[in-house]
Amino acid sequence: MADHPRSTTPTPDATSTGSRGPRGSRIGRRDPDDLRQLADSPVSLRRVARLFTPHRGSLAIVVVLIVASSAVGLAQPFLVRHVIDDALPRQDVRLLLLLVGAMLGVAVATAAIGVVQTWLSTTVGQRVMHRLRSDLFAHLQRQSLGFFTRTRGGEVQSRLVNDIGSMQGVVTQTATSIAANLTVVVGSAVAMVALSWRLALISLVVLPPAVLLTRQVARMRHRVTGERQQRLADLHVQVEEGLSVSGVLLTKTLGASPRLTARFEETSADLVGLEIRSQLAGRWRMATMNIVFAAVPAAIYLAAGFPATSGGMTIGTLVAFIALQGTLFRPLMGLLNVGVDLTASMALFSRIFEYADLPVEIAEPDAPTPLPRATARGEVRLDGVGFAYDADRPVLTGIDLHVPAGGTLALVGETGSGKSTLASLVPRLHDVTSGSVSIDGVDVRDLASTDLAALVGVVTQETYLLHASVRENLRHARPGATDAEIEQACREARIHDLIASLPEGYDTVVGSRGHRFSGGEQQRLAIARTLLRDPAVLVLDEATSALDNETERSILATLDDVTRTRTTITIAHRLSTVRNADQIAVLSHGRVVELGTHEELLLLGGRYADLVRGGLVPEPAAA
Known part of the structure; x- marks a missing residue:
């Protein structure tokens, strides 16, 4: 969501040890x-x-x-x-x-x-x-x-x-x-x-220096192998950055291909030398072990040839001893x-x-309050809401808002004013620091996460699609949905005709992160996916930001129909998206500074009027 500041909390993996x-x-x-x-x-x-x-x-x-x-x-x-x-x-x-x-x-x-x-x-x-x-x-x-x-x-x-x-x-x-x-x-x-016991004593004398020699060679190989693994990791990163869909797009638009190629060639050349050193170190280790394997039996054979150390052993005993010694190293x-x-x-x-x-941080309630979707009205209330990512840096302060069931609330304000953070508290993506957020009088902290997800649907400006078919992406929101219900949701989101025109229709694979479709098409798929869940409360965070004016007007007309039976909270920078809302809340520095309808706020001549005049919530060109 757009207004989330970057947290300064240390990552739980500040000192990564890698995976091995x-x-x-x-x-x-x-x-x-x-x-x-x-x-x-x-x-x-x-x-x-x-x-x-x-x-x-x-x-x-x-x-x-x-x-x-x-x-x-x-x-x-x-x-x-x-x-x-x-x-x-x-x-x-x-x-x-x-x-x-x-x-x-x-x-x-x-x-x-x-x-x-x-x-x-x-x-x-x-x-x-x-x-x-x-x-x-x-x-x-x-x-x-x-x-x-x-x-x-x-x-x-x-x-x-x-x-x-x-x-x-x-x-x-x-x-x-x-x-x-x-x-x-x-x-x-x-x-x-x-x-x-005589030959056993000789073996015990010979083994320690042989073991130490082998360990020294192994340490040398480990150092070389460590460098080699690091350069291999660099090579994998360069492949990911340079040959993924997003990476290729960025490279081509920035003209960075020659630089990335030269960088890749340099890393690959480093690997040549490291690979040679690694192989030589491995060969040295094998040579050392071969010497040890040959030297220890040779010493035992030599000792067995002297009467003082052989103790009159038989040939069979000597062979058995050599075999045992070979299993010891x-x-x-x-x-x-x-x-x-x-x-x-x-x-x-x-x-x-x-x-x-x-x-x-956001735990399930010990005794969840039931609020079935079938009986939920969708009334949303925020009472004295405060929120902070860090204790000494409040993002929201003293927010009091009431959205009646079936009503619409638009949140506007400059970037960083807290709009997306405020909207994220309704589906409980974050917990309030103070105050409460409730649906139909039930604090969202008292609802089971599955019940809350059924009540509140969210569409953000950052659309995420699975690398699967269109049908699977939509059914991800509601596994039991029929094909007819899926198609109806797509019609409401004005995306059905496009999908039906594709050679494989709803079985078309959307591609990595949805790259098969344009940004506007991805957002329409996200809207269809959310509508398929039929939530009581709909949160739209810049949900039409990637759409052209004509498509946006078409979807807004559809949303006007589908939002009559559900509560809607909208964040947008387009006047066409917010002007018909029942209430418009203007946020500044985490506080609601103005609240009213479009006409009331224009007549007030305050912050909202300034935003309209300043072009932060401009009319679409075609309007």
Whole structure:
């Protein structure tokens, strides 16, 4: 609405941390953005655990399956040892068959357990995500208009979709990997000591420097990847700004295409160098890990060749030991990054809970007063209304207005006088700071939001249409409307003939934000959509501002017919729109300074007469 000032209230997302999965920073060092997020909005593990309480049985089974899978997998090296040391030297076919069968059984059991564990953990994660996503969407729907004017739309979508989507990784990746890695590391270490405590000691000496080297390379790659992701984000923004419908229109009208192309080419060129560095860093990491994987077994083979360190081990024991040692490195790296994973996961929950904990500024009444549309008359009364976006900056002060059922009130005044803000209080897009707004004697704060929406219809100068067909856009206002009722509403809004002339008629897709239609056509669709709801009170905020004079006169004639049975509050800068109103309220600096009919106010020779003479509410050229 035109008179809404920009709020100075800080956005709830003043320090955005971006959207990434909880496994996005596995380098052994907590991401500074995650730490800042948790410092600004702490979250307790107990609260996170409550989300999974309804699924604790399934989670317990997941943990048991993880432990069982890891334990079963550890049997493989011991089976290999018996094959090498016993079955093959003795040519014992029966024993060999049993051992090979057991090895296959271990593989099948591990695979089957993994499938069941993945199904259970994913199911739990998806159900928790669904509940959290649905609850957060419903909570945000209850937020006031002020919240959305001071919050970037992309941030709301990011938290609702990306952050909650990434949150599933807490169950399917972070939590399960901790249990699996811990089981593998402990089990492998115990088995290695059981096989040869000497070689186990050598492994423990060699592993730490190998782990540190790998982590250093991973940190280097993380830095390069961070720069690359930032430039990719810049590239996505440039694509959105330069190739969207609105962006292309702005670019062509400003002649900015060469500049945007050069800017895009520069960003793309930066990505070339960063991509090369990222690939090299990845190759260095893989090379380092390959060296580690080769060096540690080599050291063990060397130690096994000396009598002092071999302890007389058999070939089968050595092979089994090497196999166990090979399973130790990756789980150990995972455990070393537990702190990073938990911090990243908790940062995601922090971002989600930050929105979930937002207070509802316009709350539903505890005991709503029923006011059915069928019996509503539409009498609107404003008693001592005051409103302020900020406590020290009042927008409206001491407004007293009465619009009888079926009456019409026009609000006029200079830009910023408070017209749109005043009109927004009737459908309760904002709550009054003082005084009250009532319909048929019932304070709008005592009405359920669904009942109020059925009573009050709003058409603003900023028309929003869904990327769907004309029929779907209109039926969005009243899902149960018949095709005949939809067409009747369009006839009343003088848009039916145009729609019927289109090749696909009412099934024509309006396009992104309604770009298939002109501004005036979009407003007529918005009027038809509101008329389809048949509200008792109609609020028109510059609803005919985009129409030519002839179309406006046609719609005003229609509105004269349809407003005879409903109360109408109109905001307009055209004299043709307001002159026939039962009352005209002139606002200045948030106060009603004049009130009367068109003729009365002209005779008064005050502010309204000045507005007419000054051209702020001029007659249309054709009038």
